[in-house]
Amino acid sequence: MATKANGRWLVLAIPYLWLLALFLVPFLIVFKISLSQDAIAQPPYVPTFDLAQGWALFRENLSELSFENYGYVLSWDNEFIEAYGSSLWIAGISTILLLLVGYPIAYAMARAPKSIRPTLLMLVILPFWTSFLIRVYAWIGILSPEGLLNQLLIALHIISPDAPLQILATDTAVYIGIVYSYLPFMILPLYAALEKMDETLLEAAADLGCPPFAAFWKITWPLSLPGVFAGCLLCFIPAVGEFVIPDLLGGSDTLMIGKVLWTEFSVNRSWTVSSAVAVLLLMVLVIPIVFYQNLQAREVEGR
Amino acid sequence: MSTGVAEKTQKTIGGIRRKFAPWNDPQAVPLIRYQNVTKRFGEFTAVDNLSLDIYEREFFALLGPSGCGKTTLMRMLAGFEDPTEGQITLAGQDLVGTPPYKRQTNMMFQSYALFPHMSVWDNIAFGLRQDRMEKGAVNARVEEMLKLVKLETFAKRKPHQLSGGQRQRVALARSLAKRPKVLLLDEPLGALDKKLREETQFELMDIQMELGMTFLIVTHDQEEAMTVADRIAVMNHGKLVQVDQPAVIYEHPNSRYVADFVGDVNILDATVETVEPGMVTVRPAAAPDRRFRIAQDCAVKPGDSVAIALRPEKMRVELDPPGDSSVNCLQGEIWDIGYLGDLSIYHVELPGGSRVKAAKPNLTRMVERPITWDDKVYVSFTPDAGVVLTS
Numbered sequence: 102m103a104t105k106a107n108g109r110w111l112v113l114a115i116p117y118l119w120l121l122a123l124f125l126v127p128f129l130i131v132f133k134i135s136l137s138q139d140a141i142a143q144p145p146y147v148p149t150f151d152l153a154q155g156w157a158l159f160r161e162n163l164s165e166l167s168f169e170n171y172g173y174v175l176s177w178d179n180e181f182i183e184a185y186g187s188s189l190w191i192a193g194i195s196t197i198l199l200l201l202v203g204y205p206i207a208y209a210m211a212r213a214p215k216s217i218r219p220t221l222l223m224l225v226i227l228p229f230w231t232s233f234l235i236r237v238y239a240w241i242g243i244l245s246p247e248g249l250l251n252q253l254l255i256a257l258h259i260i261s262p263d264a265p266l267q268i269l270a271t272d273t274a275v276y277i278g279i280v281y282s283y284l285p286f287m288i289l290p291l292y293a294a295l296e297k298m299d300e301t302l303l304e305a306a307a308d309l310g311c312p313p314f315a316a317f318w319k320i321t322w323p324l325s326l327p328g329v330f331a332g333c334l335l336c337f338i339p340a341v342g343e344f345v346i347p348d349l350l351g352g353s354d355t356l357m358i359g360k361v362l363w364t365e366f367s368v369n370r371s372w373t374v375s376s377a378v379a380v381l382l383l384m385v386l387v388i389p390i391v392f393y394q395n396l397q398a399r400e401v402e403g404r
Numbered sequence: 405m406s407t408g409v410a411e412k413t414q415k416t417i418g419g420i421r422r423k424f425a426p427w428n429d430p431q432a433v434p435l436i437r438y439q440n441v442t443k444r445f446g447e448f449t450a451v452d453n454l455s456l457d458i459y460e461r462e463f464f465a466l467l468g469p470s471g472c473g474k475t476t477l478m479r480m481l482a483g484f485e486d487p488t489e490g491q492i493t494l495a496g497q498d499l500v501g502t503p504p505y506k507r508q509t510n511m512m513f514q515s516y517a518l519f520p521h522m523s524v525w526d527n528i529a530f531g532l533r534q535d536r537m538e539k540g541a542v543n544a545r546v547e548e549m550l551k552l553v554k555l556e557t558f559a560k561r562k563p564h565q566l567s568g569g570q571r572q573r574v575a576l577a578r579s580l581a582k583r584p585k586v587l588l589l590d591e592p593l594g595a596l597d598k599k600l601r602e603e604t605q606f607e608l609m610d611i612q613m614e615l616g617m618t619f620l621i622v623t624h625d626q627e628e629a630m631t632v633a634d635r636i637a638v639m640n641h642g643k644l645v646q647v648d649q650p651a652v653i654y655e656h657p658n659s660r661y662v663a664d665f666v667g668d669v670n671i672l673d674a675t676v677e678t679v680e681p682g683m684v685t686v687r688p689a690a691a692p693d694r695r696f697r698i699a700q701d702c703a704v705k706p707g708d709s710v711a712i713a714l715r716p717e718k719m720r721v722e723l724d725p726p727g728d729s730s731v732n733c734l735q736g737e738i739w740d741i742g743y744l745g746d747l748s749i750y751h752v753e754l755p756g757g758s759r760v761k762a763a764k765p766n767l768t769r770m771v772e773r774p775i776t777w778d779d780k781v782y783v784s785f786t787p788d789a790g791v792v793l794t795s
Contacts, residue, residue: 299515299517301513301515301517302517302519302520304484304504304511304513304517305511305513305517305518305519306505306519306530307483307484307503307504307505308482308483308504308505308509308510308511308579309505309510309530309531309534309578309582310505310506310531310534310535310582311505311530311534312503312505315534319530320519323521324520324521
């Protein structure tokens with residue numbers, strides 16, 4: 102009995118150890134750096150803690166920590182708040198676009214003949230076989246003024262060769278990039294929610310006098326809401342912190358917190374401010390995550 | 405469903421049922437008419453050139469094995485399938501091409517198909533709200549329906565918080581709420597346990613009487629069909645084999661298929677020897693030295709091969725020979741006994757090796773000399789017990 106209980110404890114401990122070692126400890130390190138001050142040193146901040154230097158010095162160093170960097174990041178004079186807002190805005194618009202594009206695809210997949218559904222799922226996952234970075238680079242070739250899209254439109258005489266569409270290096274390109282890259286994360290939870298829905302429910306609605314379009318809003322849509330929330334959060338949360346897509350496809354005026362953080366870290370070499378930016382970003386994202394978890398808990402309860 | 409309904413209708417139910425036979429009235433206009441209806445799914449013909457009339461206030465059962473086309477026949481009335489050929493009319497109106505949401509039929513689904521995100525109340529009110537019924541009227545109707553199915557206290561519950569029997573009642577209330585011209589019941593009691601199923605069968609009949617509605621039920625359970633229905637249509641391979649009242653289907657099956665599908669039966673091959681008015685004498689193949697005399701007028705002539713259907717409960721099993729053992733009597737040995745409590749089923753092996761079943765009610769608790777394995781027994785029946793089947 103005792104060994105059995107130990108075995109169970111061990112299995113349960115693995116994910117906790119994983120989270121402790123790979124999430125909580127790094128987070129605490131980042132949090133500590135965010136409370137430090139920049140310095141020309143290696144690493145480029147003070148104080149550093151080294152217990153070998155003795156307990157007294159450790160306590161003295163502890164008193165040097167301050168929330169100064171947070172004040173700097175949250176000050177209106179700097180562009181950080183604007184970058185947070187802009188990131189939330191871009192991620193929000195992208196999520197809505199993703200939902201508008203993903204829902205019909207997921208719906209069609211869930212209503213497709215059972216025999217071809219695995220193939221369709223495979224096709225949704227297929228882009229993951231190519232590196233994310235390469236796929237985003239490919240969009241440069243498509244969207245640039247001399248790119249494939251403009252060539253096609255010129256060849257079709259839809260636009261004149263003198264005025265190619267200026268999409269690359271704008272927010273539009275960022276939206277295209279995010280929608281393209283994150284689409285599977287939207288489709289998969291929606292598909293899972295729609296696929297398990299009993300089609301007899303729609304027959305029952307029709308039988309009770311409900312035309313198909315109304316039946317969609319009264320039956321299909323509410324029953325797919327868990328999938329909608331899951332898909333939206335799966336897309337929104339990483340999109341807020343997205344760095345590669347705005348860096349490669351966006352313009353210099355595309356303000357996103359991931360880019361700002363990168364600049365702060367590598368160009369300004371301010372580990373402390375970039376750490377504060379990261380901690381604040383986490384705070385901003387914890388809210389939707391907590392919301393999502395509550396939702397899941399409620400759904401589990403509902404069963 | 406409430407006891408009040410039961411008491412009220414119980415007094416009149418017999419009288420109404422006894423006299424109710426619009427199908428024998430040439431003046432009666434059928435409510436539902438299937439005319440030469442065929443439905444094909446690709447190569448498969450689910451319903452094959454079928455015509456059927458169902459009358460107002462009738463409780464009509466479609467009975468048959470799975471895949472016989474009974475569900476397709478019902479779904480065509482609801483509008484979920486359109487016939488490949490033929491016409492379906494409801495109260496004189498051609499239904500073909502009318503979408504389900506514009507038809508005055510409602511269906512109770514086998515899986516109940518309750519909307520999981522809506523409360524019991526909202527489920528029942530769903531159809532009424534679709535009709536833009538005024539709010540006060542919706543409330544009154546929903547309350548009436550909840551009372552009818554005895555679920556007044558469950559109005560706020562979600563379907564997953566109900567038992568199977570309660571869900572079944574919500575589904576029934578929802579399909580009745582709009583007072584459809586026809587209520588379609590697709591294997592409505594299939595998911596209930598035996599006892600609850602039997603209770604609910606009688607409640608269904610009471611509700612049908614109380615509301616004066618036409619019910620069309622699809623079932624593969626012949627006992628259920630016999631209990632609830634005014635008439636039964638036995639189907640096979642997309643065709644109607646026999647359409648009649650339960651007692652006629654059981655006592656006068658028109659074919660081997662019906663005799664075999666409805667109830668327990670012994671079917672013995674035989675050759676016709678003599679035909680007199682009201683009496684046929686045959687030689688059973690299983691016991692060629694004996695003769696069966698069957699009191700029946702039928703169009704056969706000596707030498708024809710026929711089948712004799714004999715219900716087990718109409719056969720007597722005795723240890724002593726009956727008065728005249730040369731006619732309507734078989735001799736054999738008990739091969740097996742099924743003791744069911746109320747009845748015992750005796751499997752008797754005939755000298756030729758074939759077996760017949762005979763049921764005997766256990767009328768007393770003690771029997772001096774019970775019939776047991778390997779006993780030599782006589783199985784006999786009266787001339788009106790058997791049915792001559794030519795197809």
